[in-house]
Amino acid sequence: MFDAITIFLLMLTMVALIISSNYYMAIPTFALLIILFVIRQYYIKTARAVKRIEALTRSPIFTHVVASSSGSTTIRSANAESILVKQFDRHQDIHSSSCWFGVWLEMISVAYLTIVTLSFLILASLTDYKSSDVGLAISSVFNGCFSMGHETNKKPPKDWPKNGEIQFRNYYLEYEEKDVIKGITFDIKACEKIGIADTGAGKSSIINGLFRMTEPRGDMFIDGVQVNDIGLHDLRQAVSIILQDPVLFSGSMRSNLDPFDQYSDQDLRESLEEVELKNDIPALDFEVSDGGSNFSVDQRQLVCLARAILRKNKIIVVDEATANVDPRTDNFIQQTIRTKFADCTIITIAHRLNSVMDCDRILVLDNGYLMEYNHPHILLSDPNGILSSMVNHTGAASAVLKQVAAETYSGRRGSFRQENLPAIRHSISLASGQRLLNAVNETEATK
Incomplete structure (x- = not known):
């Protein structure tokens, strides 16, 4: 109006x-x-x-x-x-x-x-x-x-977003004429660490809506600014994302870190030093091959992490960033995210439950509807809850996941996460492998 x-x-x-x-x-x-x-x-x-x-x-x-x-x-x-x-x-x-x-x-x-x-x-x-x-x-x-009269050109404040508070109000997202997110309403507090779990594809759809890759219906606010009304460039520059499959472009390392020439060379070098890549990259003019083929997967992921550190955004989206890296790099990335983005709002997409069990809250979607939203330990206290069912389906790993949730709820998140995460994931992998071996043995016995 x-x-x-x-x-x-x-x-x-x-x-x-x-x-x-x-x-x-x-x-x-x-x-x-x-x-x-x-x-x-x-x-x-x-x-x-x-x-x-x-x-x-x-x-x-x-x-x-x-x-x-x-x-x-x-x-x-x-x-x-x-x-x-x-x-x-x-x-x-x-x-x-x-x-x-x-x-x-x-x-x-x-x-x-x-x-x-x-x-x-x-x-x-x-x-x-x-x-x-x-x-x-x-x-x-x-x-x-x-x-x-049909499209406005509103600009958010220059220092937006300051806090990283996000509100979804009666939020819908449509894909191929079908609602995949159905009227959800929830809040994310400033500096909160949120995990998103889903029985289908809703978790990825929320991220698409956050970046407005698909135009949503309903309202979304970041620090009181209605995201639906501002330009895409203003929105996407305010939110950093660390993807599961790291993306590098052919060109110099400088252009990969800072494609719009917004930062000084000193800032770029410091960001590389933060992720321990300073010795691996001799100069900012170092040429990156197509898709970053002259770097290992671990190094490509660390470059993407350096981008996020460089931009200093208050909202960080983590799309299972450590799925394809070795345990040492996994531990380093998790520790860096916890320390460098401690005063940021972090949204983590849960492809694997062990990546979100130490979050402040987990948002559980089912068929596009918001079903549960609370600390994982509280959600797991309900044996009939959806998250409880998802954790129980992990078999032997469920005990470890519940232990992580209990540890974080009791206030010992930092030390538990940083020291024990690789061991936890190794235990879960072993448990998954044992279930697969049992299934093969049962099949052979039947034959």
Whole structure:
């Protein structure tokens, strides 16, 4: 309502200023308003479908770019660049067509600006205009908000986010015309460590919604700022993510750490030193091969960790960052996350339960609904709870997971996590391997 009133008053003021400067402009101005009203009536009927199409046609573009980047060597060797360019243009044309309403509004605005400008030239001999009136009328048209009635360009505060508090309110997320997140409402406090567990794919969908890879329904607030209203660049620069599969780009190490040249060389070196890579990377101009193939998996993950340290964001998303690294690197990454991001809000995606058992709270989703949200030890005290069922299905590892939850609940989180995490995961792996061996033996016995 605030946006609607603001834009309405701006347009009303613009029309009044133009007509007061040149009363002949009353006729095309009212014609313009009638045209905009008619176009709006057509648009409103299809707005939901257009938004859905726009979201669906955006995904092939991202997929095509990622596939082309990873397969660039093969594409060049086969001289297939022209084929890939045509495919990308086709995807982009389909996506752009869904923005046609905004294009029409801008075209009408330009036509109106042309009429206003020409009117002062053509009618100059009939009326004695002041140059200030001409400038005021033209600048008013430039400030017109015809298309802004549907999309705003709000900017968060420069120091946003300060605390890292996140609120979800009646939050829905749709994928292929089906709700995968269904009206969930919960809060994440500043500096809280949250784990997300799910019986399906809801945990990943929440992260997609957090970065607005898919536009959600409902409201999400970060430090009181409604995320739905701000630009994607402002949002995504404020949240760091450490992925399970680390991503490096071909180019220098400097461009991998700081692609937008926002930090000094000293800051970049310090971030590499924080993750113990200073001796492995001789210079910031060191060339990184396609996908970081000249680095080990452990080193690539540490570079991604250095990126997150460098940005100093208050919200960190950890997508099972230690799944593919050795126990020593696993322990180092976990310890670094705990120390360097101690005053940050951390959201951890639970592909394996042992990675979230020491969190402050675990959010449990089932079929898109929020079912449980509390400290893991409290949730495990309910034998009929969903988290209890998930832990019990781990077999011999369940006792270790419950012990971790109990230890963290009693306030001994730091020492327990840092010293014993590799041993815990090793125990869980052994337990899983023993269950597999038992299953094979049972099958052989049956035969």
